[in-house]
Amino acid sequence: MAEAHSPRESRHVGTEAIVPLSEKAQALQTLVKEAFAEFSHEVGASLDLVQVTVAPDMLVPLCQTAKDDPRLDFKLILLLTAVDYKDRFQMVYHLQSLTREWTLVVKADLPYEDPHVPSVTSVWRGADWYEREMHELFGVVFDGHPNLAPLLLWEGFEGYPGRKSYPFYDYQEW
């Protein structure tokens, strides 16, 4: 896949990256289908990581099972983020197990108008600041979070700058 440097071509459109799941990831996929059976979810893949899509109200029980189940052992929360897809918000959670060495992606879709999702701070204490940041940048409300005060922006800031509808700063020379 490595080609020599060729300065003549001016565009490069990447090929579709179809990455087959490794054996370990396939084992995780079967395990996850069985362990989360009562949470009405769908299991798929996101490039080379196993992905689970779930409804927002089933999120906390699913995360608790992921952490407590000794076969899964997802004790570390890597990332908690919100993506603005213009017609909906998608919450993406990346979980990591340090002992079993696998990563799981959990996704939950929220409506654009009034995004509410239960907080996972009861499961992992480290999710505290991630949720505060997503709240002030995107306006997603986390039910059950102990302290949803602004973290990064100053007092009196209006608007949600992470959203696509928030414009870039219009730089003016003076």
Next chain:
Amino acid sequence: MTSNVGNTPSPSLFDRAAPGILVARAEDVFAMARKSSLWALSFGLACCAIEMMSAYMAHHDLDRFGVVTLPSPAPRQADLMIVAGTVVRKMADPIKLLYAQMPEPKWVIAMGSCATNGGPYYRSYSVVMGVDHIIPVDVYVPGCPPRPEALLQGIITLQEKIMRDARNRGRSA
């Protein structure tokens, strides 16, 4: 050669040429004293602070210009504020407070392109495009980050400015 008893130094060339009394303008003498011992407020905000630290340390030594090695932590005893790094709107009020706490005469160096005019964050919603929107700046040092030698050049320029301003009784136009 001469009878030097103990620690008596031999008379220097200066003593032989102009013995005893030296006449100069007061402003020049004060300006020379002020420029030779600029105490800088330790105010590194972002990446430029690391180059500022490099400028303080042994390789590029700011101490030989009078800017002391361990920068002054308190604004009340500083006369130079080197704003090194991006100025964010949340930080604007503390900067104003710090500038107000410094006693006169005081000078400000805006180090780096973020402090000069916003730098690479010109599209950002939370960056103040240049610290001169908040406080008056004397010397701008461009670069991202400027080399420690560039900061040294900025301090030398400031020292020349202090000598020049002595003729105009303080701030230049």
Next chain:
Amino acid sequence: MAEPTRQDLDELETVEIKVNMGPQHPSTHGVFRMVLTIDGEKIVDCVPHIGYLHRGSEKVAEGEQFHQVVTLFDRLDYLANFNNELVYCMAVEKVMGLQAPERAQYIRVLLSELQRIASHFLLVSSFGLDTGALTPGLYAFRGRERILMLFEAVSGARMMHNYFHIGGVKDDLPEDFDKRLGELLPILKFDIEECDKLLSFNEVFLARTRGVGVIDTATAIDYGMTGCGLRATGLAYDVRKAQPYSSYEKFDFDIPTGQHGDCWDRYWMRVQEMYQSLRIVEQAWKQMPKGPVNAIGRRLLRPPKGEAYVRAENPRGEIGVYLVTDGTDKPYRLKVRPPSYCNLVALQHMLKNQYLADCVVIFGSLDIVLGEVDR
């Protein structure tokens, strides 16, 4: 007047004071504000306030083309420039299904490890300054300057390099690189040993850092702590060994672990990591293959629609980049998992029931870079 009895002292009314360690403070390593509630000398509670350097890099990145975003990543964790560029380039390469050529991967590893040594030099310097040791700071910066001069020869800049490009690196190494690196490595080993001897087993340093700010493994994982802080508690976890990237599996190095999880252990991890990084640099230099250094060259990139999550080991911990693309020439969503942000959440836990004088030492041992915390 009678001597005050134990009973008198117990009935004494005390008040808790709120102390503000403001955004401008010599020991906060940047613009960080803590509001401490103290009872006498003991800290009861700590509320950190961040955001004084929030530049909105993630939003700005949505308005820049893929190659331009590398410069933003340089400035995130401004002490680990090459490491940040590496993780971003790997994320875009993963979405596109590209693999950087082997020579480029070896160059990336070599420069990333040298950057790790330079970053830890700065930690030794500032941690020493926090505890009151002024001399190791000057010696550590001398070592750091040598490395930065080598970086200048390779990429043109001492700090913000913009040298790792998507698909490889920008240009090949300069012709005198072998000579420069050959002269640098023994001097660097001597510099590291000198800083080590000056500070590590100094009586005053040990008294100030041993047993201070202890955290155990389970709590650290729950808070999301990674990197040297986690390894100091006893768990030998390093992303370079667990999920090797960019040909790290070809190099032979050890992972140091600590025993107590206190400030001294965290510092000692970093010093040992400097020696291990030197080993990796030597191996990468000796085994570097010949070949092209960039798979695609400088072109306008339009990666296919998709998303990717990439992990790497920064000097501060585990960094992650989550990239969502939609087929245009700008990223759709770029989220960074900064290691210092996650380590900082554990600060509130570590500061409970510590003395006020230890608060600076604990904060310094976490090795926070505010550019990364606030992005």
